Amino acid sequence: MLRTLLLGLGRAGAGLHLPVLARARATHPELFAGRPVVGVDPGPRPLPGGPPGTGGDPLVIADSLQRARRCLDPDVTVVHLCTPPDVRAALLEEAAQLGYRRFVVEKPLAADRAALRRVREAVDRHGLRVEVVSPWLHSALTDRIAALLATAGQVRSVSVTQDKARFRRSLTGGTHRHAFEVEVPHALGVLLRLLGDGEVCAASWSDLRLGERVVPHMGGARLALRHRGGARGLVDCDLTSPVRRRRITVDTADGVRLIGHYPVAQDDDVARLDMWREGRRTRELLEDDALRRCLVAAYRRFAGDDPPGAAGCLGVHARTVELLEDARHLAAGGTIPRLPRPGGPAAPGPLEARRAG
Template sequence: MLQPLVVGLGRSGSGLHLNTLGRLARRTAATGDPLVALPAVGCDPRAGGLRTLGMPGEVTAVTTLEQALQHVDPATAVVHVCTPPRLRHDLLAELAGHGFRRMIVEKPLAASADELDALIRLRQEAGLDLVAVAHWITSRLADRLRRLVGGGRLGSLRRITVDQHKPRFLRSLATDGHPSALDVEIPHSLALALDLAGPAELRAARCWDLRCEDRSLSLLGGAHVELEHRSGVVTLLRSDLGAPVRQRSVVCEFEGGTATAHFPLSEDDDHAQLVIAPFDSGTAAPSAGVLDADGVPGIGHHVFRDDALIDFLDGAYRGFASGAGGVGNFPLACATARLLCAARERCSVTPRARAGSR
């Protein structure tokens, strides 16, 4: 079994990674195939003042890496790097210096092209097995979209539109970990678009400010990103962090119809939905809401469980155990990070959109 070390106990580290690791440990132990060794170690300078983390006995909180080394062996550890992307290379280099090799890194990989290049060199020189968090890609919903794209039931894919909207006032006011809205939700949808439609070039990018009462937070109100894929597909990514409602939807437009995918909105419910509608109502297809023999979803409304993060971590840990943790994940993560860097550069010289623009 592998023991987790979670570095950074903000929303991502404590609210998502530690909680999910506890569930994964209990799930795999119950099936007789234990995967995660508890207690996990949570490391953050603020650890002493944080609320209770995880279930009793599942987490040991420390404030420094030196303290963490008293509780975890680098040879059997997986480090979850849940700190902000800025200056992440220095932290990874420090972890590598202590002997850690297996790492799961929160999105995006790096905040600049130079940092990304430095991280790639570090990975090669230190022999790191590095996986970027990309649970949208490994979700059951994304798998059904991939099968639909490859199956040809609705013809060729033509356009992807992703909407990721939520009110994020409190977290944006309380923390400064994300320099712009490009770093909050867009990495998830950008990676999915590249996975579905292949390599792409940036066509346009813009951000706007988040305004509330008498305050304005630069570039944190939302973002638009437009891509043109080599396959001919056009992608529009939209994220409004001042929206009054939550939305996580992906619309794939094909020659012969549309597929509208809805990702779970929060930990409150782990069900995804997929609505497939042909332009020709007479299109032959399996019964509504079912999969054919090749796993391609049929016409209609599909509703199914899709706890993507726990499945992602399950796959990552099994990959680490087999020695192939980041083999398929890392190239896509790098391509995503490079496009994000290009979008940041575009936003730094492009006039900002009006607040709330969609």
């Protein structure tokens, strides 16, 4: 059974991973050791949801990685790297030098291609096993859409809408540098899974404004992709919306339309899928605690020394980093740098593989 070290105790670490770990440990005691989670925060801040050890998974705070190492055996510990993407490579290297080899890393995997190269170098040098947090890739809704499309006609387009109000966190100095880093990585992973690799052909962002206060590039983001085989991908994210929405729309050449709604709140984990075919609509409701599914899958692979599945493959997440950087360049009015991909192109999604066959 595996212990847990949370590195980073902000919104992702203490606000999301900690309560989800509590649910995962309750349903899969065979994977998780019945010992407290150990947390280290490189930049101390108040913990959301109350003090450590209350209202959720027991948490013991260590003041440094070295102190945490004294009570956690790296051979049976999974490190959750929940820090901002621009410092992730350095902390991954520091933890690896202390003997840790299993990592769950928050999305995006790195801030840009340069940071991605440092992450890959650390992975190769220390023989690390890394799973990237990708709840949408482990989502029951995504699985259902992929299964339906496996027998459908050619996909013409997939569009994802990600709307929510994010004023306070952005105005108080959040860790994200631009809107492409907030919700868009979830959508890009799904597009790569369903449509295979693609290229960014258009991108834009907007500023977040409240009165006289302005946060550059944090109001929203939009990008369009051209995928192999001609399919179009679109991601539209509004971080000033009064309505929370996580919607995916798929259109095929033979007139089938799928509209899925991912859960938008932590306290309600049901997704909805509507399908229109030949003028008739059918509806499905799916239990979809996607982040718990993601973490359980990662721990199961770590416990059994299994290779990562498609959702945990670093190639998909590395390609997401590259596409996010390309989108940022285009949104800033520049051009996309044509750099060699150190790991080669991302593996084609299942639909691309089906077309190729």
